[in-house]
Amino acid sequence: MAKGEIDLSVDLAPRHSHHLRLDNPVMIASGTFGYDGYGRGIPEEMDLGQLGAVIPKTVTRWPREGNPEPRWYPSSYREGREAGECVYLNSIGLANPGIEGALVNLAPVWAQWNATVILSLSAASVGEFGEMAAMTRGVPGFQALELNLSCPNIESGALFSHSAELTGAAVEAVRRNSDLPLLVKLAPNIPDISPIAQSAAQAGADALTISNTLPAMTIDVTSRTPVLGAITGGLSGPGLQPVSLALVYRAVQVVDLPIIGVGGIFSAEDALQYLMAGATAVQIGSANLADLWAPVNILCQLEGFLRGEGVGNLKEIIGAAQVKAPV
Ligand SMILES: Cc1cc2nc3c(=O)[nH]c(=O)nc-3n(C[C@H](O)[C@H](O)[C@H](O)COP(=O)(O)O)c2cc1C
Numbered sequence: 001m002a003k004g005e006i007d008l009s010v011d012l013a014p015r016h017s018h019h020l021r022l023d024n025p026v027m028i029a030s031g032t033f034g035y036d037g038y039g040r041g042i043p044e045e046m047d048l049g050q051l052g053a054v055i056p057k058t059v060t061r062w063p064r065e066g067n068p069e070p071r072w073y074p075s076s077y078r079e080g081r082e083a084g085e086c087v088y089l090n091s092i093g094l095a096n097p098g099i100e101g102a103l104v105n106l107a108p109v110w111a112q113w114n115a116t117v118i119l120s121l122s123a124a125s126v127g128e129f130g131e132m133a134a135m136t137r138g139v140p141g142f143q144a145l146e147l148n149l150s151c152p153n154i155e156s157g158a159l160f161s162h163s164a165e166l167t168g169a170a171v172e173a174v175r176r177n178s179d180l181p182l183l184v185k186l187a188p189n190i191p192d193i194s195p196i197a198q199s200a201a202q203a204g205a206d207a208l209t210i211s212n213t214l215p216a217m218t219i220d221v222t223s224r225t226p227v228l229g230a231i232t233g234g235l236s237g238p239g240l241q242p243v244s245l246a247l248v249y250r251a252v253q254v255v256d257l258p259i260i261g262v263g264g265i266f267s268a269e270d271a272l273q274y275l276m277a278g279a280t281a282v283q284i285g286s287a288n289l290a291d292l293w294a295p296v297n298i299l300c301q302l303e304g305f306l307r308g309e310g311v312g313n314l315k316e317i318i319g320a321a322q323v324k325a326p327v
Pocket residue numbers: 029030031032057058072088090092094120148185211212213235236237238240262263264265283284285286287
């Protein structure tokens with residue numbers, strides 16, 4: 001590292017024999033990478049290797065068409081607000097090519113990128129999680145897995161990440177079938193994140209990603225109809241930021257794993273709040289819908305802030321806002 005450079009490196013899997021070392025903590029959140037979640041429209045001149053990691057859209061066991069249109073709603077179109085002040089709703093419905101399509105057609109492309117790629121998986125049962133993890137064995141193109149647990153388990157209809165038991169079972173099933181570093185992404189709409197985070201940690205997660213969208217809707221009063229084709233969807237963006245931040249803050253107190261903060265990050269200041277709450281890294285989601293360069297810009301701003309504060313190593317600010325007494 002050259003003299004005067006800031007050390008932004010992080011390890012998202014310190015307990016894993018492979019580790020998951022990233023040059024910096026800024027990642028692209030699943031589902032928001034380019035126009036289709038798989039990088040369509042990303043400018044050629046954007047060097048993805050500049051970012052900590054990229055997480056393409058979640059894949060499921062079988063291909064999915066997704067929900068009826070309209071599937072997303074940024075209020076900026078109607079109200080002329082700044083990108084960082086909008087309500088972001090989506091109901092994409094996990095449209096994806098299925099894991100076989102992803103491993104055969106997408107992973108070889110990712111393998112050519114100068115970037116760390118993390119494959120996001122969602123399944124309908126614990127057994128299917130294990131089966132999908134086994135399918136990824138030996139396939140090049142990604143360096144880690146992220147489990148999207150905001151999906152229903154078909155046996156009970158409940159989301160995996162609404163139950164500590166189901167969360168643990170899904171993580172264990174994947175852990176048994178894959179040697180890759182494992183990020184576990186939790187949902188925000190739970191009464192207490194502690195038992196769920198602890199269960200994921202005990203079952204073998206290397207890091208936790210907190211969080212995903214919140215169930216939500218918006219109604220257009222002129223047409224008297226919900227704005228989303230699926231009626232309800234998920235809230236992301238600025239409205240989610242303080243909710244997700246509080247969950248990160250809490251999770252940091254109860255598990256000894258790296259936490260990745262995600263929700264409403266549109267600026268370095270938003271990212272810094274998560275880092276100061278104790279997150280080791282951050283993911284940028286909705287900000288990509290407004291500006292594909294958002295993660296690169298946020299990374300530059302973050303570096304500028306640290307330089308201005310005389311901070312030489314990112315680790316100096318991680319957890320800086322944690323107060324000693326538990327909340
Ligand atoms: C259009 C859209 C699609 C998304 N698709 C996925 C997905 O496939 N898998 C997943 O884990 N999260 C998905 N998310 C959730 C994001 O990864 C992120 O957790 C959430 O949007 C909060 O971050 P943000 O406020 O920065 O957008 C999606 C979000 C949006 C806006």
